[in-house]
Amino acid sequence: MQRFPAWVVRRSDDGAASTAALETLDAEFLDALGAREDGPALDTVVRVEYSSVNFKDALALTGKPGVVRRSPLVAGIDLTGTVLSTTHPDWCRGDLVTLNGAGLGETLHGGLAGRAHVDGNRLVRVPATMTPRHAAALGTAGFTAMLAVLRIERHGVSPADGPVLVTGASGGLGSLAVALLARAGFEVTASTGRTETQSGFLRDLGATTVIDRGELGEPGRPLQRQRWAAVIDAVGGPTLVNAVAQLRHGGIAAACGNAQSADYAGSVFPFILRGATLAGIDSVQASREERLAAWARLERDVDVAALDGMTSVVPISAAREVAERVLSGGVRGRTVIETGG
Numbered sequence: 001m002q003r004f005p006a007w008v009v010r011r012s013d014d015g016a017a018s019t020a021a022l023e024t025l026d027a028e029f030l031d032a033l034g035a036r037e038d039g040p041a042l043d044t045v046v047r048v049e050y051s052s053v054n055f056k057d058a059l060a061l062t063g064k065p066g067v068v069r070r071s072p073l074v075a076g077i078d079l080t081g082t083v084l085s086t087t088h089p090d091w092c093r094g095d096l097v098t099l100n101g102a103g104l105g106e107t108l109h110g111g112l113a114g115r116a117h118v119d120g121n122r123l124v125r126v127p128a129t130m131t132p133r134h135a136a137a138l139g140t141a142g143f144t145a146m147l148a149v150l151r152i153e154r155h156g157v158s159p160a161d162g163p164v165l166v167t168g169a170s171g172g173l174g175s176l177a178v179a180l181l182a183r184a185g186f187e188v189t190a191s192t193g194r195t196e197t198q199s200g201f202l203r204d205l206g207a208t209t210v211i212d213r214g215e216l217g218e219p220g221r222p223l224q225r226q227r228w229a230a231v232i233d234a235v236g237g238p239t240l241v242n243a244v245a246q247l248r249h250g251g252i253a254a255a256c257g258n259a260q261s262a263d264y265a266g267s268v269f270p271f272i273l274r275g276a277t278l279a280g281i282d283s284v285q286a287s288r289e290e291r292l293a294a295w296a297r298l299e300r301d302v303d304v305a306a307l308d309g310m311t312s313v314v315p316i317s318a319a320r321e322v323a324e325r326v327l328s329g330g331v332r333g334r335t336v337i338e339t340g341g
């Protein structure tokens with residue numbers, strides 16, 4: 001039987017602690033979850049060539065709570081690879097596919113492994129304009145950034161309405177949001193805690209202005225000077241509250257993450273006095289239609305040369321070391337994992 005490497009998260013017997021270890025598995029391990037009656041049909045076997053390290057993966061790989069909800073579970077919320085076998089009508093052996101969220105690495109065995117058994121309904125074809133490695137470099141970060149851009153556009157915001165703020169801008173989601181917004185013609189202000197080292201990087205991605213995240217990170221007044229037509233926020237907490245307080249009349253903030261805090265201690269005044277909208281972005285449970293729309297737009301808009309410039313590629317054995325650097329704020333852009341599949 002074919003064996004493959006995988007990062008497996010196991011909870012201690014008393015449920016108090018989790019640890020992740022690089023193990024060697026066989027398909028039987030994956031089948032054990034696939035047999036669950038209440039889960040999706042895992043009708044497609046993928047040889048996983050690439051995964052990535054998102055914020056959630058960093059939490060899982062370092063044993064932090066809140067992501068992995070079953071034990072033992074293969075970590076990894078993204079995968080990209082080749083269909084080995086399938087009973088799903090849309091897919092054939094040899095198809096290049098990618099998958100983000102949809103329970104991977106949370107309730108279903110994930111992508112930090114050489115193999116995965118997945119739900120064909122949630123798979124997306126790797127765009128013709130990019131390699132599987134590019135699709136992995138985008139991963140959940142790029143998919144979510146695009147969902148946020150589409151949400152802002154659906155709200156009716158256009159480049160003529162004013163600048164768009166991106167918080168957590170040097171991170172995976174943030175840096176891709178900067179690039180995608182700039183590509184769509186928006187004037188982008190990037191907020192980062194690393195102005196000294198990352199301003200050039202962010203300007204190269206298309207930001208016109210870079211601000212220190214300290215400007216937004218402490219609790220402020222409920223209504224502030226109207227600055228942004230829209231916001232894509234990766235950090236939550238006081239940063240998101242201040243960003244909403246600075247929205248122009250009728251503006252929208254797309255709440256994507258909680259790198260600063262999961263709290264939202266805000267006033268209703270921006271909503272009832274300025275018609276502001278706070279929109280939640282959930283990539284995990286995105287429908288098939290949303291997945292196809294976002295990836296079609298990624299296919300159209302992503303500059304693969306720029307993507308290469310913000311991507312590091314490391315072997316699967318290095319995933320935990322990357323995870324530790326993500327949590328200490330030492331990673332910029334995206335890290336692709338070669339999974340050995």
Ligand SMILES: NC(=O)c1ccc[n+]([C@@H]2O[C@H](COP(=O)([O-])OP(=O)(O)OC[C@H]3O[C@@H](n4cnc5c(N)ncnc54)[C@H](OP(=O)(O)O)[C@@H]3O)[C@@H](O)[C@H]2O)c1
Nearest residue numbers: 055144168169170171172173192193256257258259260283
């Ligand atoms: N809603 C969804 O479906 C979805 C999908 C993907 C990700 N997310 C969430 O989005 C967030 C970002 O994910 P990611 O994968 O892009 O992570 P990441 O690469 O680690 O980026 C996070 C960025 O947030 C900023 N940051 C970190 N700690 C901060 C703090 N204490 N205060 C203010 N800013 C801080 C840093 O940017 P600077 O160094 O530039 O300041 C960091 O690079 C995470 O919370 C993740 O769970 C949600």
